[in-house]
Amino acid sequence: MSDQRVKLEPSWKARVGDYLQCPEMQALATFLRAEKQAGKRIYPPGPEIFAAFEHTPFDAVRVVILGQDPYHGAGQAHGLCFSVRPGVRVPPSLDNIFKEIQRDLGIARPDHGCLTPWADRGVLLLNSVLTVEDGHAGAHQGKGWEGFTDAAINALNREREGLVFLLWGSYAQRKGQLIDTSRHCVLNSVHPSPLSAHRGFLGCGHFSAANRYLESRGHAPIDWSLPPRSALQGGFTPA
Numbered sequence: 001m002s003d004q005r006v007k008l009e010p011s012w013k014a015r016v017g018d019y020l021q022c023p024e025m026q027a028l029a030t031f032l033r034a035e036k037q038a039g040k041r042i043y044p045p046g047p048e049i050f051a052a053f054e055h056t057p058f059d060a061v062r063v064v065i066l067g068q069d070p071y072h073g074a075g076q077a078h079g080l081c082f083s084v085r086p087g088v089r090v091p092p093s094l095d096n097i098f099k100e101i102q103r104d105l106g107i108a109r110p111d112h113g114c115l116t117p118w119a120d121r122g123v124l125l126l127n128s129v130l131t132v133e134d135g136h137a138g139a140h141q142g143k144g145w146e147g148f149t150d151a152a153i154n155a156l157n158r159e160r161e162g163l164v165f166l167l168w169g170s171y172a173q174r175k176g177q178l179i180d181t182s183r184h185c186v187l188n189s190v191h192p193s194p195l196s197a198h199r200g201f202l203g204c205g206h207f208s209a210a211n212r213y214l215e216s217r218g219h220a221p222i223d224w225s226l227p228p229r230s231a232l233q234g235g236f237t238p239a
Helices: 010-021 023-037 051-055 092-105 116-120 145-159 170-178 206-216 229-235
Strands: 063-067 123-127 164-168 185-189
Touching (some): 010 023, 010 145, 051 116, 051 123, 063 170, 092 206, 164 170, 164 206
Parallel strands (some): 063 123
16 A cells, blocks of 8 residues: 555654555555455545544544444445534434433534534544445454554554543454553443443443543543534535
């Protein structure tokens, strides 16, 4: 996978660009090319695979939310974990996230599921695996993306201090082994999926807890509200 072809945001390229040259990533690039040549549809579209890094440069990161892999339905994934484009039906896990924000902070649930404003405010919305095959959740797990996203988390852990990591579900929590809890705040919960949200995600208070931690270190809290869909469509284009 050539870093000349991948449009990675400069501050991230300086830290993980070299990883794109490793054999694991070269094998991943070969796999993705073969899948496309076989006529398989891959999400998100190529220009949006690295959207999380584009919207949240390295030094702008304040909170990290780790997802598993992109949504595998047509028109859903656009490079930010849990997020869908304006106008796309809000998936159940994201709906539970909005329910918890409303319960925790009193912020009304938005009329869309596009989380790009969060990303632009310093919330890195990073999936562990950055691509998926249409209709096949988890199809690209174990193909090489995990090492790349580990490298990104390692860079944050090493070079930054006072970040909040929201790890929901066992898959995300495995990444927690990379994080020094003496330097960063790690908040764990079950996944917001309808299958597990009632076992501890709903009621976890992670959004207010993240803001309390940031404020305790002299940083501004995250604005977890989202503008209405009409505002996004009027003056905003997802990456």
